[in-house]
Amino acid sequence: MTTQRAVSTSPDPAFARVTPMMEQYLEIKAANPGLLLFYRMGDFYELFFEDAEIASRALGITLTKRGKHQGEDIPMCGVPVERSDDYLHRLIAAGHRVAVCEQTEDPSAARKRGNKSVVRRDVVRLVTPGTLTEDTLLDAHANNYLLALARARESSGVDRFALAWIDISTAEFMVTECVANELAATLARINPNEVIVSDTLHGDPDLGALLRELPSVTPLPRDAFDGATAERRLCDYFAVATMDGLSVMSRLEATAAAAAVTYIDRTQIGQRPPLSPPSREASGSTMAIDPATRANLELTRTLAGERRGSLLDAIDRTMTAAGSRLLAQRLAAPLTDTAAITRRLDAVAALASDSAARDDVRAILRTAPDMSRALARLSLGRGGPRDLAGLRYGIMAADQALARLAELSDPPEGIAAAMQALRQPSRELAHELGNALSDNLPLMKRDGGFVRDGYDTALDEARKLRDDSRLVVAAMQARYAEETSVKTLKIRHNNVLGYFVEVTAQHADRLMSAPLNATFIHRQTLAGQVRFTTSELGEIEARIANAGERALGLELDIFDRLAAMAIRNGDEIRNAAHAFAQLDVAASLAKLAIDENYTRPDIDASLSFAIEGGRHPVVEQALKRTGQPFIANACDLSPPPPPVEGSEESGQIWLLTGPNMAGKSTFLRQNALIALMAQVGSFVPASRARIGIIDRLFSRVGAADDLARGRSTFMVEMVETAVILNQASERALVILDEIGRGTATFDGLSIAWATIEHLHENNRCRALFATHYHELTALSAKLPRLFNATVRVKEWHGEVVFLHEVLPGAADRSYGIQVARLAGLPPSVIARAKSVLAKLEAQDRGSTVRALVDDLPLFAVPSRDAGESAPRGETAPLIEALKSLHPDEMSPREALDALYALKAKLPKQ
Numbered sequence: 001m002t003t004q005r006a007v008s009t010s011p012d013p014a015f016a017r018v019t020p021m022m023e024q025y026l027e028i029k030a031a032n033p034g035l036l037l038f039y040r041m042g043d044f045y046e047l048f049f050e051d052a053e054i055a056s057r058a059l060g061i062t063l064t065k066r067g068k069h070q071g072e073d074i075p076m077c078g079v080p081v082e083r084s085d086d087y088l089h090r091l092i093a094a095g096h097r098v099a100v101c102e103q104t105e106d107p108s109a110a111r112k113r114g115n116k117s118v119v120r121r122d123v124v125r126l127v128t129p130g131t132l133t134e135d136t137l138l139d140a141h142a143n144n145y146l147l148a149l150a151r152a153r154e155s156s157g158v159d160r161f162a163l164a165w166i167d168i169s170t171a172e173f174m175v176t177e178c179v180a181n182e183l184a185a186t187l188a189r190i191n192p193n194e195v196i197v198s199d200t201l202h203g204d205p206d207l208g209a210l211l212r213e214l215p216s217v218t219p220l221p222r223d224a225f226d227g228a229t230a231e232r233r234l235c236d237y238f239a240v241a242t243m244d245g246l247s248v249m250s251r252l253e254a255t256a257a258a259a260a261v262t263y264i265d266r267t268q269i270g271q272r273p274p275l276s277p278p279s280r281e282a283s284g285s286t287m288a289i290d291p292a293t294r295a296n297l298e299l300t301r302t303l304a305g306e307r308r309g310s311l312l313d314a315i316d317r318t319m320t321a322a323g324s325r326l327l328a329q330r331l332a333a334p335l336t337d338t339a340a341i342t343r344r345l346d347a348v349a350a351l352a353s354d355s356a357a358r359d360d361v362r363a364i365l366r367t368a369p370d371m372s373r374a375l376a377r378l379s380l381g382r383g384g385p386r387d388l389a390g391l392r393y394g395i396m397a398a399d400q401a402l403a404r405l406a407e408l409s410d411p412p413e414g415i416a417a418a419m420q421a422l423r424q425p426s427r428e429l430a431h432e433l434g435n436a437l438s439d440n441l442p443l444m445k446r447d448g449g450f451v452r453d454g455y456d457t458a459l460d461e462a463r464k465l466r467d468d469s470r471l472v473v474a475a476m477q478a479r480y481a482e483e484t485s486v487k488t489l490k491i492r493h494n495n496v497l498g499y500f501v502e503v504t505a506q507h508a509d510r511l512m513s514a515p516l517n518a519t520f521i522h523r524q525t526l527a528g529q530v531r532f533t534t535s536e537l538g539e540i541e542a543r544i545a546n547a548g549e550r551a552l553g554l555e556l557d558i559f560d561r562l563a564a565m566a567i568r569n570g571d572e573i574r575n576a577a578h579a580f581a582q583l584d585v586a587a588s589l590a591k592l593a594i595d596e597n598y599t600r601p602d603i604d605a606s607l608s609f610a611i612e613g614g615r616h617p618v619v620e621q622a623l624k625r626t627g628q629p630f631i632a633n634a635c636d637l638s639p640p641p642p643p644v645e646g647s648e649e650s651g652q653i654w655l656l657t658g659p660n661m662a663g664k665s666t667f668l669r670q671n672a673l674i675a676l677m678a679q680v681g682s683f684v685p686a687s688r689a690r691i692g693i694i695d696r697l698f699s700r701v702g703a704a705d706d707l708a709r710g711r712s713t714f715m716v717e718m719v720e721t722a723v724i725l726n727q728a729s730e731r732a733l734v735i736l737d738e739i740g741r742g743t744a745t746f747d748g749l750s751i752a753w754a755t756i757e758h759l760h761e762n763n764r765c766r767a768l769f770a771t772h773y774h775e776l777t778a779l780s781a782k783l784p785r786l787f788n789a790t791v792r793v794k795e796w797h798g799e800v801v802f803l804h805e806v807l808p809g810a811a812d813r814s815y816g817i818q819v820a821r822l823a824g825l826p827p828s829v830i831a832r833a834k835s836v837l838a839k840l841e842a843q844d845r846g847s848t849v850r851a852l853v854d855d856l857p858l859f860a861v862p863s864r865d866a867g868e869s870a871p872r873g874e875t876a877p878l879i880e881a882l883k884s885l886h887p888d889e890m891s892p893r894e895a896l897d898a899l900y901a902l903k904a905k906l907p908k909q
């Protein structure tokens with residue numbers, strides 16, 4: 001059986017023979033290409049044909065058959081509706097998208113239309129990785145972003161990209177623009193769960209490699225990315241006449257934003273989750289960090305993919321899921337604006353210096369539920385009673401937090417703004433929810449019982465009737481037991497029989513013979529029991545069912561009214577939820593600063609980088625757990641004072657040599673992490689830190705093979721180094737660990753050599769460079785801003801002792817053989833290695849190096865622009881004219897005119 005045949009909608013004669021239900025299935029399936037169809041049948045969602053095969057493999061559930069289609073068995077598998085969230089979660093995690101198709105009428109209504117009629121069904125929702133809202137499907141500690149990517153080809157041939165990203169579970173909506181070489185870093189920062197692109201972009205070979213790296217990419221037909229209708233679609237979503245009052249966006253950003261809301265419309269089938277208006281992130285407002293650097297520095301995951309051991313894990317002391325999400329967001333996007341960083345640091349400082357306030361605020365935060373996600377579920381009709389209660393407890397927590405924060409004598413701006421937001425949500429809403437909701441709440445509203453007794457008279461009456469009838473059943477059981485003299489007679493209930501009388505088999509005869517058989521009507525005989533009904537029981541049953549249904553109906557009405565009240569107050573609730581998250585992050589970073597003895601960094605617009613007593617935040621904590629100290633080290637990459645004669649003021653490069661295992665990598669990473677934490681607005685693991693804003697962080701640290709992309713270790717290393725050398729500006733911080741080690745010694749040494757020269761002369765950025773090529777230390781003689789540093793070790797009785805101290809100077813040897821011995825290499829191999837080393841050292845490699853340094857082509861280092869030739873005089877007007885064109889803003893007619901004008905400018909041959 002092939003899918004093609006299964007889902008074909010072509011007028012196949014065999015279709016005439018398919019059952020009406022199959023016909024309906026095939027039609028719905030064909031309307032939802034690329035999605036697995038969850039087709040509701042009673043208490044199950046069934047999957048058929050290839051969907052069933054995929055799902056049974058992915059979920060490990062049994063594949064069965066159901067009837068035949070065109071002469072072949074139809075494969076089928078099903079998941080119970082009650083547990084469908086779990087199955088959905090696993091399918092989404094495995095990269096599938098699912099269309100959920102429900103019965104939209106009661107089976108009895110279908111029967112009325114005729115025996116062969118099929119129950120009406122419709123797809124009510126598409127479940128995709130980027131559009132989840134259920135708690136069970138979401139990671140509480142991470143945002144779940146859907147991202148739309150749009151591209152514009154500039155007349156200069158340079159591609160510009162717009163990104164719009166939305167978390168519908170929290171209503172966040174952001175847009176930004178970037179150029180092609182910033183795209184990978186921007187995507188890595190946002191870390192979307194699903195990316196949507198136009199068909200054209202999806203098939204574009206230039207983007208192929210990048211898109212393959214992303215967890216889930218969904219191509220959409222062109223219309224979703226149509227720039228001409230973008231504004232209208234956004235206005236329609238936000239129900240406004242123009243977007244001008246809501247948000248300022250470029251045309252390209254609006255295109256991406258419109259694609260995102262169009263996709264949400266399509267997946268939520270008419271349910272529109274409320275979204276904040278798109279907020280524009282100015283390009284350059286965050287520190288650019290490319291995917292390789294993020295991975296190398298293990299910011300949110302270790303290289304092995306674990307959260308444990310990452311920087312986020314080491315610094316996250318938040319009390320709430322929303323706080324933890326915000327911290328992860330901030331860590332992914334350190335700021336470049338000194339004023340904004342200072343605002344964050346002020347809030348941390350206030351809570352760091354007042355331990356009582358910090359502890360109290362954290363205790364209050366512990367009780368604050370995830371209001372934004374609860375609100376999103378309510379808005380989409382997927383909320384339950386506990387979501388309503390969550391809003392109530394959230395507002396109550398806001399009151400407590402406000403009372404506590406009011407005691408701060410002079411709250412900094414960040415905390416004052418959070419307090420302002422906490423005042424916003426309606427207290428009346430909280431009061432109403434408190435009155436309405438019971439103390440013990442069911443998960444689902446359809447279970448009923450969540451409205452407090454005494455809240456609604458009509459509901460109380462319906463419940464009384466239902467409960468009284470239950471008492472009547474209890475009394476009836478006692479009466480029947482007496483009348484039949486069967487003491488063990490019970491009245492029970494199940495979904496098939498409803499209420500029934502049950503006696504053990506030995507008493508059954510009595511009920512089945514006169515006179516009792518006039519009252520007791522036999523219904524069922526089981527192995528040990530026999531079941532009966534009575535007309536009296538039938539009447540009571542109808543009464544109970546009616547009263548129960550009425551009570552539930554009333555409760556659901558109350559639920560809808562309360563949910564509507566909450567949704568009307570949505571913006572205020574979301575603002576308060578965000579304020580909680582901000583307070584949580586500030587209090588968490590304050591606690592971290594105190595617990596781990598961090599200091600407030602000085603951030604300014606200079607090119608300084610002066611760290612005293614710096615430590616690695618993750619390694620330090622790991623060592624602490626085993627009772628070992630971390631050795632603090634200073635690092636100063638600030639421009640050398642006074643500026644070297646004739647050179648502009650630029651940062652320094654430290655060349656770090658030292659034995660294996662001495663702590664070079666740790667030192668390199670700790671300085672990158674200190675800079676990053678400082679710009680996130682956190683205190684840092686150092687005794688002093690002064691950092692001039694870093695606009696871009698690069699690190700190339702121990703790359704691994706990337707065989708999936710067909711690149712060897714050395715190739716990966718060179719690609720990453722190329723990116724750095726081509727893109728690092730004076731404001732960048734570059735960390736390079738053992739460049740060139742993956743190839744022959746002299747090739748590697750030469751590449752490392754030329755790389756340092758290029759960094760020093762062309763990039764002129766602050767940099768740390770660790771190497772085992774001790775020959776490179778000679779470069780400091782000619783490169784004035786290159787500084788040699790080494791990690792100290794001691795030799796003691798032939799053993800090497802690692803002191804982990806970074807000092808000025810150069811290492812004389814690598815102690816590689818000693819480390820190899822520690823690692824357990826056989827003694828014979830160690831002895832042989834020693835003798836080979838002695839011979840090699842006898843041939844003085846140093847002489848070659850000295851010759852090279854004397855011949856240092858300092859001023860011959862090719863400049864970055866050397867390869868580009870200026871436009872020839874006669875074509876210059878043509879290029880100028882091309883540059884001034886803006887195809888996005890032209891009508892077809894104008895474009896054609898422009899083309900003629902260009903042709904006319906072409907020099908005559």
Ligand SMILES: Nc1ncnc2c1ncn2[C@@H]1O[C@H](COP(=O)(O)OP(=O)(O)OP(=O)(O)O)[C@@H](O)[C@H]1O
Nearest residue numbers: 629630631632659660661662663664665666667804
């Ligand atoms: N400052 C320090 N204080 C205490 N222990 C440290 C310090 N720096 C590093 N270490 C310990 O030394 C180990 C080795 O450090 P690291 O990997 O940085 O060495 P390396 O010089 O880069 O080694 P190699 O050249 O072999 O890659 C770390 O795992 C850590 O446990």
